[in-house]
Amino acid sequence: MSPAVDAGSRQQMRERTRYNPLPARIRVPLYPVPWSLAQLLRVSLGRTAAKEAPWGLLARAGADVAERLGGRGQVLLTSSGTCALTLALRALKRGDTDEVILCSFNCPSVIEAVLGAGMVPVCCDVGEAFNLSVDTVRPLLGPRTRAVIMTHVFGLGAAAGALQRLCQEAGVALIDDAAQAFGESEEGRPLGSWGDFGVLSFGRHKPLFAGGGGALVCRDRALVEPLRRQLGPAPRRRRRDALALLAVDRASRVSSSVRASSLRFTDVVDALEAYPSDVKLTAMDGLSARLLLTQLPLLESYGLRARRFARRYVEALRDVDGVTVVPAYARGLPNFFTLLCPPEQRPALAAHLSARGIESTWLYYPLHRLSRFQRFARSALPRCEALWMRTLCIPCRGWHDEAQIEWVIRALRSFRAAPAARSARQERQGP
Ligand SMILES: Cc1ncc(COP(=O)(O)O)c(C=O)c1O
Known part of the structure; x- marks a missing residue:
């Protein structure tokens, strides 16, 4: 491989391991806190x-x-x-x-x-x-x-x-x-x-x-x-910790800049190595x-709602270009609702969601790719290797509301529909 190609592929890998961009103002968080x-x-x-x-x-x-x-x-x-x-x-x-x-x-x-x-x-x-x-x-x-x-x-x-x-x-x-x-x-x-x-x-x-x-x-x-x-x-400090967590949750809906992880790391692999x-x-x-x-007592109702949202995603995103919906979500309880998309498309899709106030992430960088765990794989693990580059997790909790899920669907469906053609008014509508 020539040095130029090598640098190019390193740059491409860097692009793939970066955290998804966070919205400036979060309209649909990935992990909202269920209690007030x-x-x-x-x-x-x-x-x-x-x-x-x-x-x-x-x-x-x-x-x-x-x-x-x-x-x-x-x-x-x-x-x-x-x-x-x-x-x-x-x-x-x-x-x-x-x-x-x-x-x-x-x-x-x-x-x-x-x-x-x-x-x-x-x-x-x-x-x-x-x-x-x-x-x-x-x-x-x-x-x-x-x-x-x-x-x-x-x-x-x-x-x-x-x-x-x-x-x-x-x-x-x-x-x-x-x-x-x-x-x-x-x-x-x-x-x-x-x-x-x-x-x-x-x-x-x-x-x-x-x-x-x-x-x-x-x-x-x-x-x-x-x-x-x-x-x-x-540990005894839990009450203060929980209050701090709630404060960060509320603040992060206004600005992502308060989130410690995004201040310290921009790259998932750097964060995982540490x-x-x-x-x-x-x-x-x-x-x-x-x-x-x-x-x-709310586990069942959360589960029913999350399943309903997952079924809605499966149905509404089936024909979205370049996005594959895993059929198992039609019956399973999603902890992370994960779409599959071509690796080269993922950063743009995450940025498109972020511009509409939707948080997303991708998971999981295979453990054996991290330098400190490399020695624990005995052979190549080709499915893990292929999978992590293609995942995009979108909001799907039992305590999201319908309007938020519909907003995510609209955003995903509009991905290829030349954003410039959309009116500013449409862009402002959200849950
Ligand atoms: C599959 C799995 N097992 C175990 C754990 C550990 O749980 P905890 O974060 O409560 O330590 C996690 C946490 O994310 C997990 O995803």
Whole structure:
């Protein structure tokens, strides 16, 4: 390759790994906060809330989560999904050479948890959709394999039954990482309740947002107490953190300049290379537990609305030039509603959305492409390699409203319709 071509392809790669541009004024955020300031204050300052002992709260919220998973395990509430995953892996660990198979098209927290548990990650390619499949996992199984982490990427269910059978035949543990799929089922069984352990997350980008926190679902109830004893006490500053989060959320609707990530990094890979690897093993804090208790009864209605929005996208975007809609969204619960488009078109499409006040992002830069994780891939992972350049995630939460979703559809449908021809009045209309 000539130096000129080399520089050209480096420039092209830089273009592809850049964060999507943020709107100057956000009309349709990707991850809105589902609760208002008044609700937050009621939850955090309420008299009944203040009186209940933290362990009582955690037990009550944990039992509520367990019930929603069909009572298939006991639930331990943790400070994050990463913490829950690390605890599960620690419980499974027998030695320092234990290997854990995970999808490379994934959130970096998953590989961080494997390393945090002192085990060896083995990066695996995706199958037909965004998830691991029996065909991609099977060749990686070996005498050192201790567990497979079945992440349901973007909230679309992996082939849980088939993967569970494969793991049982191979004598390895299965961890059902439903951090993005709480509320979704496969074969009539809730995700998070498959395998030996389940993992949930209640962070901002997840199906249910409780200001943070996670859950470990233990099928073997005898493990719960020993695992609970590994957890430190919950951090105490949560109320102030939640208020700060809400303030940033409100402010970011006016100007994106307050967002710390966009100030520090413009490139996803730079940000990921600097990703913190220190996972704290602590219990869920009282504020998140209380927010969780108020949000849990809404899980179903959020899910119904998000599914409805996803179906609307599938139907309305089917014939948009250059955009492919993944058919699984017609039935699945979207945690991230992800379109596929040609790599060279993605920056322009993201800029087009941004100009109309719509936030978008793209996910996932394959873990094995990051310098610190490269050694954990045994061979090329061609599907991950091809996928990340083509994804574009658009707003689709159960707490968006119809007008916002319709605005996104109009924006996407107008992408090729020469923006100059559109009247200024049309441009100003929004949700
Ligand atoms: C698939 C998956 N697993 C685990 C986690 C970790 O959850 P948390 O952010 O609560 O630590 C995440 C977070 O984004 C995730 O997407």
